[in-house]
Each structure stands twice: as C-alpha cells, then as structure tokens.
Amino acid sequence: MPTAPFYRVDKFIVPDAARQAFIDAVDETDAVMRTQPGFVRHDLLEQVGGPGEYNFVTVAEWESDEVIPVVAAAIARHQAKRRFDRNAFFAEHGIRADIATYRVL
Secondary structure, three states: OOOOEEEEEEEEOOOOOHHHHHHHHHHHHHHOOOOOOOOOEEEEEEEOOOOOOOOOOEEEEEEEEEHHHHHHHHHHHHHHHHHOOOHHHHHHHHEEEEEEEEEEO
C-alpha cells in the first residue's frame, strides 16, 4: 500500500568554496525531479543561524513512495548522460552528506 506523502531529506556540510557548485548541482537535479510523476515540491534550505553542523538541507516531497523507483531511474539517467558522479563530486569538494527518506507519523 502506498504511503502519502513521502519525503527525502538530505543534509549537507558544504565548504564555502564549494557553495556555488553545490547549488548548481542541486538546481540541475531539481529540474529533473520537477518533471517526474508524483512530484509535489523540492526545497533547498541554507542554514542562517543556530549551532547545527549541516549548512544545507534539501527536502523533496512526493505523493507516495511508489514513484521513487521511477524518479531515481530518471535522475540516474540524467547524471549518467552528464557523466556526473555524485560521490566523486562530494569527495572533490569536501562535501559531507546525510541522506534519508521519511514518512509523516
């Protein structure tokens, strides 16, 4: 049975020198996600205060978890076409990530 809604919440530690490259990469992924079935919203949040170590958070909301395999495949195809390797990008720019999916209780 599908869940609704379904969220992916990713937290990042992004060095200042990598800020724009990171934003550009997120924007490109966002453009792909917005064309996928079940898309509700995607937000990129930048920390402006508080003691937390993560300075960027992305929140993607989907109608249900059933669309996730389709979305993941579309993003993978787009990244392969661009020859973009997320892990290599993170390593090159010193970005640390905490990536997880969530449901409303």
